[in-house]
Amino acid sequence: MHVIETQNLYKEYTQKFSKQKVNALNDFTFNVEQGEIFGLLGPNGAGKTTLIKILLAITFPTNGSAKLFGTDVKNHKAKTKVGYLPENHKFPSYLTGEQVLKYYGQLSGMSAGTDMNKRIDEMLGMMNLTQWRNTKIKKYSKGMMQKLGLAQSMLSDPDLIFLDEPTDGVDPIGRKEIRDILAQIKSRGKTIFLNSHLLSEVEMICDRVAILNKGDLIKEGNVDDLTKAENIFAIHTVDTLTMDVKQKVLAIDGNAGIGEKEINTEAGIDKLNGIIDSLRSNGVKIQTVNQKTSTLEELFINVIKKDNTN
Ligand SMILES: Nc1ncnc2c1ncn2[C@@H]1O[C@H](COP(=O)(O)OP(=O)(O)OP(=O)(O)O)[C@@H](O)[C@H]1O
Ligand SMILES: [Mg+2]
Structure with a gap:
């Protein structure tokens, strides 16, 4: 019942x-x-x-x-x-x-x-x-x-x-x-x-x-x-990324979002590890790697927006 x-x-x-x-x-x-x-x-x-x-x-x-x-x-x-x-x-x-x-x-x-x-x-x-x-x-x-x-x-x-x-x-x-x-x-x-x-x-x-x-x-x-985890990862580095390193990251994932000390990738777990290997072999220190989960608030705003445009 x-x-x-x-x-x-x-x-x-x-x-x-x-x-x-x-x-x-x-x-x-x-x-x-x-x-x-x-x-x-x-x-x-x-x-x-x-x-x-x-x-x-x-x-x-x-x-x-x-x-x-x-x-x-x-x-x-x-x-x-x-x-x-x-x-x-x-x-x-x-x-x-x-x-x-x-x-x-x-x-x-x-x-x-x-x-x-x-x-x-x-x-x-x-x-x-x-x-x-x-x-x-x-x-x-x-x-x-x-x-x-x-x-x-x-x-x-x-x-x-x-x-x-x-x-x-x-x-x-x-x-x-x-x-x-x-x-x-x-x-x-x-x-x-x-x-x-x-x-x-x-x-x-x-x-x-x-x-x-x-x-x-x-x-x-x-x-x-x-709110389960999405396939989006953020890598934060201790060191500032050089042009050379950025190029190497882009060679692995052409769509990666790259900042001063941050890389965002949606290319999956293998490419994420490829990027990490590349950073490490170039002497870049990694601070954190996080998988993005959506909050209930993000979900709420997205579904309401989508429903209102239908
Ligand atoms: N007694 C009523 N007579 C006429 N319309 C009403 C009446 N009560 C609610 N409504 C209308 O019905 C709809 C739903 O109202 P309701 O109060 O259930 O919303 P709600 O989700 O509780 O909103 P809120 O988050 O603002 O409390 C609204 O368009 C409201 O104007
Ligand atoms: Mg109410």
């Missing part, structure tokens, strides 16, 4: 005044499996929030269907094992951290009592917020607020958690803390659905991503496969 499953989802909005139609999702079919950290990426207006809203039955598809844990999202029981951290959440600022968790715990159907209090203690500890539990949240920093939001989404121990921009506005140390917490949740078999614009972050956290553009699913795959 898939944790999330959508079948040919379509969502068409009609703008209120102009009556213009917007296709927010086109024939969107995908699955998320148990224990995955799944990232949904896409430019502004791509349809990401629309998808989350359909999965949480906050809005309904024009066509197609969606299931959580095998139950149609139209059935409210589909949501019993789900946690949600909305983007830009606003908790009542006059409450303390602990009161926020009690309030939202009860809203999610937990009964007030020892079990809930124990769970709140556990969550505050996990988020490093124990010493702030009795402080009003209006005094919390942005990072503390996000961690409190994360605690809220995990309070009822859900099996699937939707996180909309969980590290938004959080400093590098806080982001690392959040990444570690997500890894910990994942190791307990939970599934995480993440919506983020911070692609370096997504690259570090997610197992699999889908890229949405104008309602279309244009790319989907494992992060490792999508």
